[in-house]
Amino acid sequence: MVAPMGIRLSPLGAAVFCLLAVGVIYHLYAGVISNRYAAFRGRTSVDLRDLLAVSVEAAVLGGKEVKAVRDENHLEEKSKGKTREGASEPLTKGDLQSHVKMYNLLKSSFPGVTVNSEEHDNLEDEVTWSRQIPDDILAKVEGGKLVPANRVTVWIDPLDATQEYTENLLKYVTTMVCVAVDGKPMIGVIHQPFTGFTAWGFVGQGSNMQRRSSYSTNPPNVIVSRSHPGQVESYVRSAFGNGTTVILAGGAGYKVLSLLDMPSSTSGDMDKGDAYIHITFIKKWDICAGAALLNAIGGEMTTLRGGRIDYSASPLxxxxxxxxxxVDHRALVDRLPEWDPERH
Structure with a gap:
């Protein structure tokens, strides 16, 4: 009998065979590896106290950029377009430089969380968290508040009240960061670049802010937008009467702060509102931080009909x-006339 001859492969054939084998193994296991990696990323958790500290640092860092650009008076203003109501939406160098600092600090510190910003400049900047937690946060917020990163959405407004910023009405200007968990605002930071004051709140944990000693609802002082008013003044007076004081102001962050007990060293000529009402479309990076801050100290921010606003979905x-x-928020809502912002 003649023994069967072995199969011999040329060096080229052996290389092709190896590549085919690797390809088969890759296709067999790539899906498994991908699924396990996705599951691992989904399990990656963030400590919300750390995220609060980074949010404060980001808002302050962005505020320094906003102030520096304004101090140099080189705004490089241009228009992003017009709102649904026809108002111009300006964009400045301050918006963009603040965005770059804030966005990159948050993403470098917590790469697993979703970060939504009003601006979309993709410039990278090597900014890293100082790893410092402010004393007032350490005193009021416990560590170890772990949440899976895939349940967290961060909303940042690098420069709130840009219109007023261009007009040098600087008391209205803020930088803001909000952390939402499962769509619910949990952490809110509102920083005033031109006073240096930073307000923060963490729902269920604490805040460096508190409500004022008294509020009025008969009628209330209602604070509204000066740059996107729509028909808000007539709407407010139809709800609370012609004697209602309507305060025109810039910036959603400023309007929320006007409802609170501001430190005397920073309050200056700040307005004092009893309620904040907005009847046209508004973006969630404008309002999420204020919602979280109010929720942390017993306040509320809802739709005009009293519904919850989801901060994990569309920005609008x-x-x-x-x-x-x-005040009794539900009673306030019940006094508001029917209104459909989508039709006005």
């Missing part, structure tokens, strides 16, 4: 809003 809030603290 189409239901209008009413914000209050220290």
């Amino acid at each position: 809030n189409t239901g209008g809003l009413v914000a209050s603290i220290g």
Whole structure:
């Protein structure tokens, strides 16, 4: 008998065979590896106290950029277009430089979380968290509040009240960060670059802010937008009467702060509102931080009909809003006339 001859492969054939084998193994296991990696990323958790500290640091860092650009008076203003109501939406160098600092700090510190910013400049900047937690946060917030990163959405507004910023009405200007968990605002930071004051709140944990000693609802002082008013003044007076004081102001962050007890060293000529009402479309990076801050100290921000605003979905809030603290929020909502922002 003649023994069967072995199969011999040329060096080229052996290489092709190896590549085919690797390809088969890759296709067999790539899906498994991918699924396991996705599951691992889904399990990656963040400590919310750390995220609060980074949010404060980001808001302050962005505020320094905003102030520096304004101090140099080189705004490089241009228009992003017009709102649904026909108002111009300006964009400045301050918006963009603040965005780059804030966005990159948050993403470098917590790469697993979703970060939504009003601006979309993709420039990278090597900014890293100082790893410092401010004393007032350490005193009020416990560590170890772990949440899976895939349940967290961060909303940042690198420069709120850009229109007023271009007009040098600087008291209205803020930088803001909000952390939402499962769509619910949990952490809110509102920083005033031109006073240096930073307000923060963590729902269920604490805040460095508190409500004022008294509020009025008969009628209330209602604070509204000066740059996107729509028909809000007539709407407010139809709800609370012609004697209602309507305060025109810039910036959603400023309007929320006007409802609170501001430190005397920073309050200056700040307005004092009893309720904040907005009846046109508004973006969630404008309002999420204020919602979290109010919720942390017993206030509320809802749609005009009293519904919850989801901060994990589309950036656009189409239901209008009413914000209050220290009063019966439901009773306030019940006095508001029917209104459909999508039709006005």
